[in-house]
Amino acid sequence: MDRPIGVMDSGVGGLTVVREVIRQLPNESIIYLGDLNRCPYGDRPMEQVRRYTIEVADVLVARGIKMLIVACNTATAAALDILRERYTIPVVGVIGPGARSAIQSSNNQNVIVLATNGTVDSGAYPEAIRRINRKFNVESTACPKLVPLVEELRYKDKVVVRVVLHQTLKHLHSSKADTIILGCTHYPLLADEIFDYFSGRKKVIDSGHETARETSSILTALKAHTPSQSEPTYTMIVNGKTERFEYILKDWMPFLDYEIEQITLEEETQ
Incomplete structure (x- = not known):
């Protein structure tokens, strides 16, 4: 066709x-x-x-x-x-495919979702994941500063990106989650920096x-x-x-x- x-x-x-x-x-x-x-x-x-x-x-x-x-x-x-x-x-x-990919990737059934306020408030990712496997623990974090980094063309400024990521993600350093879902399609432009921020200890899922x-x-x-x-x-x-x-x-x-x-x-x- x-x-x-x-x-x-x-x-x-x-x-x-x-x-x-x-x-x-x-x-x-x-x-x-x-x-x-x-x-x-x-x-x-x-x-x-x-x-x-x-x-x-x-x-x-x-x-x-x-x-x-x-x-x-x-x-x-x-x-x-x-x-x-x-x-x-x-x-x-993009939510269903991303949820399924995270379920396949996680070894300990603990997942972090990084998303916009709207997506976090909707509860769509926890619902999609637990519909398949109710044993999963899903921790969602709103990241309102990340989309402007991309839309305002600042995503290549490594210093700015590191500062914003630290402000946004520092509370997740102690999380036992082994998998991160990039719950916004802007975030893959920051995927390498997010992976590095967690020293490669967490898999990063791009739902694309x-x-x-x-x-x-x-x-x-x-x-x-x-x-x-x-x-x-x-x-x-x-x-x-x-x-x-x-x-x-x-x-x-x-x-x-x-x-x-x-x-x-x-x-x-x-």
Whole structure:
């Protein structure tokens, strides 16, 4: 089925999922929409996040996508079930795949979730993990300072990153958890620093890998993979200014040949 996969996020973080989808599914075309003007979602009321998520998803569905990936943990927690009821195409979130990966990786059934306020407050990760294995202990920590590090292009300043990570994670040094879930798709841009902060003693789970695997499995089941002879295209839609988006895109995926489009979505939707 030669139609693109749609990927949405509140900003640039979902590009970490896009990179993994491209690696695992190189024949597939992708349309990405980053809602930069209203990023981050993590500190907004969940009802507002729900409205924004539906609006962004509607834009992508109108472009004729064959599948939607909600590459934002807060949006997944707020609206995944609603989106699945709203559309006839498959809709995949990032929380379920990340939870399953952590269960497979942990040796002592103790997991830390680093996420936005919204995702932590939703309890989505503990619920997803304990639905599979109720013996797991899940410790969630809100990290509101991490998304701005990425969105404001400070994630390459190692000194600033170390200071912010210490302020955010120092209380977790005594945790016996052996696995950390990066519960926000912005955080993989800081994954190496988070791994180093814990001196390599904790596995760091990026849900992008498992989300791409789940996407592939669904396309296989539906016989909806794009034929190998087709040339994939990549379209990036940005609600907001494109400069910092392209900076991160070119840094994260310098190999990518893409088209970029700027749109305007209202700050509030009715």
